[in-house]
Amino acid sequence: MLPPFASDNYAPTHPEVLAAIAQANEGYAVAYGADPWTARLAERVREVFGAGAAAFPVLNGTGANVVALMATTSRWAGVVASDVAHLNTDEGGAPERVGGLKVLTRPTAHGRLTVGDIEAWAGELGDVHRAQPAVLTLTQSTELGTVYRTQDLRALVEAAHAMGLAVHVDGSRLANAAAFLGVGLRELTTDVGVDIVSLGAAKNGGLLGEAVVVLGPDDAPTPGAAAARRAAAAAVPYLRKSTMQLASKTRYVSAQLLALLGEPGTPVVSTGSTTAPLWWRNAAAANAAAARLRAGVEALGGDVVRLTRPTQANAVFATLPRDAADRLRARTLFYNWADGESPERVEARWMCGWATSDSDVAGFLAALAQSL
Template sequence: MLELTAYAGPVLPPFASDNYAPAHPEVVAAIAAANDGYAVAYGDDPWSARLGERVREVFGTGATAFPVLNGTGANVVALMATTSRWAGVVASDVAHIHTDENGAPERVGGLKLLTRPTTHGRLTVADVEAWADELGDVHRAQPAVLTLTQATELGTVYRPDDVRALTEAAHALGLAVHVDGSRLANAAAFLGTGLRELTTDVGVDIVSLGAAKNGGLLGEAVVVLGPDDAPTPGAAAARRAAAEAVPYLRKSTMQLASKTRFVSAQLLTMLDDDAGSPLWRRNATAANAAAARLRRGVEALGGDVRVTRPTEANAVFATLPRGAADRLRERSRFYDWADGESPGRVEVRWMCSWATTDRDVDGFLVALAESL
């Protein structure tokens, strides 16, 4: 039986997105420390240099980090760096680049998105191989890169063996592999792995490394993995080409910050493990634990509220009566995701963050019970 802690007051913290959370105090302190004196602009500063070293320590020798301003920019730059103007991007039908980036890969990158319907947001080897017949057909956008979201938009996680199978299938067809890692930390925390085990070691070529959803203030990074770690000669060549292209693409897509040191300082703080456990893991573990607690409480309520997806990262999906959802939303902001099992029901998404406390979760559960 889950013991709930009463929450005082009518308004609860939002469960809409982990983007709503404040920046972690250690990140804010790192930004303040980087604000001491002058530093060379556009990434030629000590923080960016140290970030490059740390990324190689985490992801492997030859990995290269390019700080950018936001996640959409990271995705667009990474995809452009691994494709041509006539190329297509194989993606899940719920991929963030398809549903929530206002067509940026298509508008900015000129790339066709080739989507596949998925179960709980995860692509399969069959989804990759389905595009094999398109290769060489001048009438079709040429599949050139596979993009995976880790953790997925539906709160699920690809296991390392799943990613390895997908990268092998993609490389066999000549496709590069990109990971939208806005919640890569949450996936690694759930699986008990490092970041390398979900990327370099399983054949991924390029990563959009997230920070803002996991305690950062502003900025992400494009990480091109090392050519020497590539599983095939073709992948090694693609990585070299991407590493050469990203600096120019980053500038031309307006993703190069003049004061890059402040972005680099955040990423460096999240990756450093001087405290015995890196901040990215501590924050992601807290967010995942909050979601697990929320799910247990929702399942205990039963009745008119039903969990609909696996909870493997920091999201809980459930259906409930639309009226109950509207009443609950008066006390805590969250988003509708899809229609429910009937016209009178709706599927909602409840997101937890590094800052979500047990008290926050318990108060939300009390409010949910009252709304029902």
């Protein structure tokens, strides 16, 4: 059986993260985040995202999304999202069940919302019969492996803020987007006016845990946004506890995030192989594996396997005959994403992770050729 190409969640935990957890396991530490690791994480998040940014470790990505959205909205509010947003399709209705927030979706091309998609909800504002659009959520990179560029993000944020909406980024793969664009995490969040971030770790070499990051009020584009960020930062600790996302032994989550982001005082981002923080190295490795996989699929030639989406982060999408997909799945795990161009064909998603090696890709491509 070949290594799986179903999800970057299938990858093992990075050895540097495991070492950080082991180091954090020495001796006693105060519970619920009053520990040295969480204090250093708070310092590091200010270095990475800007002065005033506040980090709140949580247990998983769904919890991070729910807490972040609840902190920026009211119970009668709605969340503007892509139709394929993870929080809409794959979180069991948690934003609605737990957060009480209606998800307001728009159909998207390759998973990316446009300014027009946001402005389409303007007519709902002030209508007592409608869930009030209150926050825009953007998945970066998207569920379809595409990336919002900085200029596009800035336009989306400006449109949302003009309508009075806060802006949340589901950053489960934010590292992959940053590595693809060659920028730091701040450039995709603080610098374009984003208000709050679900910072991913598990898909990029972590073991268990993510973080909610409320960006600094002093970096907010308007006084209203600054006030909203202060209110969100004050609300998150209570929401985190009431939604069962506060870990008693928070130090183990914070230690992982520190291993990925780097300890305070280290370079925030560098593309050098030895100086880059672990989050960058892992994301760049996953993206490079996906690029090699895509190139190998293209090299097969013919029209039997058809690439369907841009490969910008660590995902490759293609259609192929269903029977060939079934034969390939007997050799490696992956998901059928959608129906293909005909009933006999299916669109598959092939994901790469930080640990996907050249030999893994070569073995997959050989198995794909055989399955055809």
